[in-house]
Amino acid sequence: xxxxxxxxxxxxxxxxxxxxxxxxxxxxxxxxxxxxxxxxxxxxxxxxxxxxxxxxxxxxxxxxxxxxxxxxxxxxxxxxxxxxxxxxxxxxxxxxxxxxxxxxxxxxxxxxxxxxxxxxxxxxxxxxxxxxxxxxxxxxxxxxxxxxxxxxxxxxxxxxxxxxxxxxxxxxxxxxxxxxxxxxxxxxxxxxxxxxxxxxxxxxxxxxxxxxxxxxxxxxxxxxxxxxxxxxxxxxxxxxxxxxxxxxxxxxxxxxxxxxxxxxxxxxxxxxxxxxxxxxxxxxxxxxxxxxxxxxxxxxxxxx
Ligand code: A3P
Numbered sequence: 552x553x554x555x556x557x558x559x560x561x562x563x564x565x566x567x568x569x570x571x572x573x574x575x576x577x578x579x580x581x582x583x584x585x586x587x588x589x590x591x592x593x594x595x596x597x598x599x600x601x602x603x604x605x606x607x608x609x610x611x612x613x614x615x616x617x618x619x620x621x622x623x624x625x626x627x628x629x630x631x632x633x634x635x636x637x638x639x640x641x642x643x644x645x646x647x648x649x650x651x652x653x654x655x656x657x658x659x660x661x662x663x664x665x666x667x668x669x670x671x672x673x674x675x676x677x678x679x680x681x682x683x684x685x686x687x688x689x690x691x692x693x694x695x696x697x698x699x700x701x702x703x704x705x706x707x708x709x710x711x712x713x714x715x716x717x718x719x720x721x722x723x724x725x726x727x728x729x730x731x732x733x734x735x736x737x738x739x740x741x742x743x744x745x746x747x748x749x750x751x752x753x754x755x756x757x758x759x760x761x762x763x764x765x766x767x768x769x770x771x772x773x774x775x776x777x778x779x780x781x782x783x784x785x786x787x788x789x790x791x792x793x794x795x796x797x798x799x800x801x802x803x804x805x806x807x808x809x810x811x812x813x814x815x816x817x818x819x820x821x822x823x824x825x826x827x828x829x830x831x832x833x834x835x836x837x838x839x840x841x842x843x844x845x846x847x848x849x850x851x852x853x854x855x
Contacts, residue, residue: 557713559726565668566730580674587673589682590660592771597735598666598728599698600690601753603816607792608764609662609686611783612773666729669738681746684771687739690753691852692732692841693825693834696722700828701818719833723840733841737848744770754822754853760784789820823855 558569562577592609596602665672665685676683690698700718703711713721725731742748749770756763761784768775775783785791829837845852 557711557717557721557726559721559728561726563670564734565671566726566728568728577671580671582667582671583674585673587675587680587683588659588661591663591683592660593663593665593683593685594688595665595672595685595739596688597690597695597730597732599695599702601688601756602664602666604753604756604787604792604820605686605688605751605767606662606664608760608783608787609767609771611786612764612768612771612775612779613660613662666735668729668735669742681742681748683747685739685742685746685748686767686770687742687748687750688753688756689736689750691822691825691854692722692845693829693837693854694753694822695732696837697825697828698818699727702816715828716833719829719837723837733844733848733850737845737850740850752853757820757822760787789817793817822853825854 559566560569560572560574561567562574567574567577594602594605594609596605669677696719699722700713700715721727722730722732725734729735739748740750743750749767751763751767761780764775764780764783764787768780786795842852
């Protein structure tokens with residue numbers, strides 16, 4: 552049962568937001584209209600796991616290698632390719648329209664974002680055409696839970712009226728966009744380097760961004776000199792990203808009357824922020840329902 556004050560619907564094991572997604576589009580698998588290319592680079596995440604951070608890092612790498620494409624030409628969102636554009640107001644709608652209008656004309660290699668679980672990913676990829684490169688970024692689900700609560704609370708164009716207590720419950724039950732969290736993450740974990748999927752964690756990025764970016768650069772077959780690497784790392788600090796207005800520029804968001812300043816992708820950027828939000832009871836409930844299930848699958852979660 553969906554929460555009445557959080558209008559989400561479930562299809563094929565994944566939750567979508569009523570306001571954002573058109574059920575027919577989801578059923579028709581409109582994602583398949585995207586012409587998957589061998590040299591596509593796709594960042595797959597559960598929302599609020601560091602998508603923009605990785606996107607910023609990868610695009611810096613490519614900028615330094617003289618890719619001179621405008622962000623809107625370079626960044627698309629196949630994972631949220633289900634939007635019913637006309638019903639999405641303001642900023643997000645215009646972003647989707649901008650992407651749609653250039654999607655097929657985008658020059659290769661394209662850099663894209665995707666949030667969908669693997670069962671919704673491109674059919675040709677699932678049937679074995681795995682040449683494109685996918686960077687799968689995961690983050691511990693307690694911090695994702697806090698980050699997404701803060702994010703949805705701040706958006707004026709999504710009616711999310713849940714309290715923190717209700718949000719924790721909705722998250723644990725999987726009734727959040729692209730949830731359940733564990734299904735989404737675990738589904739992608741089934742694929743590895745042989746499928747051209749690289750797994751990276753937000754926590755490792757916090758601990759040692761440079762080492763993670765070396766792995767990413769190797770994976771993309773774009774090795775960087777030490778100087779370039781240092782440059783990318785310095786550009787990827789929270790402060791540098793704030794200063795460069797990455798929120799706005801990278802996603803090519805246009806403000807059409809919707810409150811853009813409220814839509815913050817950059818917040819605290821910490822590991823363990825959840826400790827300031829979860830009550831003891833919420834933590835126990837979360838561990839019982841998610842951490843224990845993840846552990847059973849062999850997934851190591853880094854909560855600190
Ligand atoms: P918080 O809300 O916990 O601060 P996404 O891009 O997938 O929406 O993820 C957003 C989260 O990534 C936010 O987490 C944001 O602050 C964090 N983030 C983005 N860039 C970051 C950076 N350079 N360093 C640390 N965290 C970053």
